[in-house]
Amino acid sequence: MSELPRGNQGPGDEPITHHGPPGGGAGRVLLAAAIVVLLVAVAGGTTWWMYSRDPAPTSNTAGLPERSPSAATCAGVKLRVAAAPEIAPVVSAAAKTLDDDPANTCDPIEVVAEEPGYTVAAAAKPDVWIPSSSAWLSIANAGGAAFATDGKPLAHSPIMLAAPAVVAKTIAKGDRTSWAQLTGAAAAGKLSAVTMPDAQYSTTGLLSVYGVNAAMARTTPDAGIAQLRALTLRSRLADATADPTKLLARVAEQWNTNGVVYDVGVFPTTEQQLRAYQQGKHTIPLQGAYPVDGQVEADYPFAVAKNNQDVELTAQLRAAITRTSLTKAGFRPASLPNTLPLPAKPRELLAMSTMWSEYKSLSTQVLLLIDASGSMNKKIAAPGGGTTTRAGLLRESGRFAAELFAEDTTVGMWFFGQPTPSSPPHKEVVSYGPITAPVAGKTRREALAKAMIDYRAADNSGTPLYKSVLDGVAEMREKVSPGTVTLVVVLTDGEDGESTFKMTQSQFMTKLAAEQDPSRPVPVLALGYGPDVDMQALTAMSEATGGKAFPATDPADLSSAIAKAFLAAHAPR
Structure with a gap:
């Protein structure tokens, strides 16, 4: 594992120049209890069912509204946008440039910072949706939504394994590691802890589980053995519903409060989140590495609802979200080489995440x-x-x-x-x-x-x-x-x-x-x-x-x- 280079490059990539920490910084709090939708294919058919959890009140240091089922919006809003929390500040800044009357109490574009799992479950869908993975579009559309992408994704951010420097050397060499190395080290008791975000609502969790399963499939031709090896890591997790942003915040704060290093162990996070932490120059350094045997990434598609009534304003917003603003915020303009393509059918991802999230520790x-x-x-x-x-x-x-x-x-x-x-x-x-x-x-x-x-x-x-x-x-x-x-x-x-x-x-x-x-x-x-x-x-x-x-x-x-x-x-x- 290594600290991300100044240019935020990864294997085989050209450097990207940064001029400041990503919007919102490492302290942004993800939705603590998002509503979750599990679209589970009934064997031999195409029936789907929904499972949900009630949301809990949360805060958002980006200063953006967070939607709840009863949230009211201004009558003058012409375009309602839901964006993944980490990219929402960039989207909000772009939307502000399209408001030609600063005196308006109601902006023409309302941007809501929202975890993708929450958007999938919400009855009212936004006019524009920028989730943190195209996988969520497939999941939502399979459940009856009607979103279509407008062009290529706005940005990309690979999933990395992050750990304090003293732990990183156990599973990584430089900026390279593997899910297999992580699983082996966890099984052998060489790591103090391994945590993972909730795979049923968090993009980092959903994609990490996909990466783990893909990595284990490389080790054996037997699908059952591969899945069992993936669940070997699941059975060793100290927490299967951890919030990476909160983990980063706790690591950043712990030393200064009582002089004790918070023992967070290893956890997956996006490159953008880790970069934000590293630019904060905290007492406890974190290093990151790319799991090359199952390399996955968050991407940020610009998706438009079928019933979107303001095509012109939508196009203006798409144009206002510039590549420069995104790279300054820590995102990549393109994928890393060898990034795994997403499964064609959403039920393949959902089967993995359901088994992982509802795995019974027996x-x-x-x-x-x-x-x-x-x-x-x-x-x-x-x-x-x-x-x-x-x-x-x-x-x-x-x-x-x-x-x-x-x-x-x-x-x-x-x-x-x-x-x-x-x-x-x-x-x-x-x-x-x-x-x-x-x-x-x-x-x-x-x-x-x-x-x-x-x-x-x-x-x-x-x-x-x-x-x-x-x-x-x-x-x-x-x-x-x-x-x-x-x-x-x-x-x-x-x-x-x-x-x-x-x-x-x-x-x-x-x-x-x-x-x-x-x-x-x-x-x-x-x-x-x-x-x-x-x-x-x-x-x-x-x-x-x-x-x-x-x-x-x-x-x-x-x-x-x-x-x-x-x-x-x-x-x-």
């Missing part, structure tokens, strides 16, 4: 049941050609799956198989406990990975699958508690047999049904290995407990299945 409890019976040594086709064994495929799966468990996971591992008639149906190979806790000199996560590396199936060993599942479900049911997700994950070829614990599927299903307790659910997630796996039996087992069964033909299938199970558990209800 502790996870998992018991892994690994089939170590002789049938796992049968040869099967290997992904990409050649041959392997069911055990070999399972071993590769397990090595990577251990990385998917979050730090709030409690986990244990059993191997099941019966090499002799007197052997028990299963044995514990990794004791049950927090994944971050030590086990024989290493973390439990490391112990899980090593157990899978060392995993071998014993020849001529029977398969007490059903007995092991019954015991595992009974064991985990005692651990069910409010605020937790409790799972049994079974990796097997799906055959129960050749053991003293053998039972028919009918006997097993009867016993499994008898042990179900709706108040203490323990879903079974089953993965079946091999071309002749009995998926029908595994599906019946899983569905009886509220879980799911998946065939496994690739090492990534286990990670994908775990990702799907965890996403379902943490999904908005």
Whole structure:
């Protein structure tokens, strides 16, 4: 991370000259509780629904009006404009130049500083709208509004990761960083805090979540794994609804009030906001870096409502907002190279932001049941050609799956198989406990990975699958508690047999049904290995407990299945 250069340039950009801090400065307060609209596509259809929150009174150091549902305007107003708070001072100054009678108590153009999420939700729409992202236009129009853009966006401002200088070096080199680096550092506990604005009303939050998801999609071809990796960062946030402007103000004020540095950690903000802070020459320096694996930006389209009645005044306002005024305020005239294009459909952005904002922080409890019976040594086709064994495929799966468990996971591992008639149906190979806790000199996560590396199936060993599942479900049911997700994950070829614990599927299903307790659910997630796996039996087992069964033909299938199970558990209800 580095302090922004005087020219406010970024990677591959020509410098932009600044002649003063951006309008409003770093102290501008964003709307603290904007009304939010979530446009959620109903599967297979095009129905939309609205969710809103009541606004709370707020202040605005830019001195511009902030609209409320009951706000009254002057009768002489000819053009009503809603602009994102950071660009509103520039728009207001331009509007003043079009008032040919300074004595007027009512200006012909009314400019309201308004967060885009609030404009989307408001029943009355402005004549002209300048949100902080073109994404909001798509969202609003999909919900029934009718705005059309007039020319290219007025300005641009890339999203950056900001942090105190002492923290910045943890995740950045110069002015470059990545969402992957941020996620890795947060997961490893190397950062004091990571905060993010509300993704459902804040442009910085909405676009940051898009950037994180795009970055994680680069790390794996599996969409479920990518989303789970994105939510790894979400689960580590100290605050998922932080206001970047307030964070900047608190950092600026804290040293002078009591001599203690406010421990804000890392947070995303626009380049324009960060530049404003840096020009304030505060005691606590902040540095910024561009996340190059998911580079996103705020842009500021000039959008005109379909029912706008004053086309001439609208055109005059558009012309009065000059490039010089915008660059002086800290905005860019063009995008940075390699900036991600916005998704074509608004529901793609909204699905990410909804999952992120309504993510339920739940502790996870998992018991892994690994089939170590002789049938796992049968040869099967290997992904990409050649041959392997069911055990070999399972071993590769397990090595990577251990990385998917979050730090709030409690986990244990059993191997099941019966090499002799007197052997028990299963044995514990990794004791049950927090994944971050030590086990024989290493973390439990490391112990899980090593157990899978060392995993071998014993020849001529029977398969007490059903007995092991019954015991595992009974064991985990005692651990069910409010605020937790409790799972049994079974990796097997799906055959129960050749053991003293053998039972028919009918006997097993009867016993499994008898042990179900709706108040203490323990879903079974089953993965079946091999071309002749009995998926029908595994599906019946899983569905009886509220879980799911998946065939496994690739090492990534286990990670994908775990990702799907965890996403379902943490999904908005």
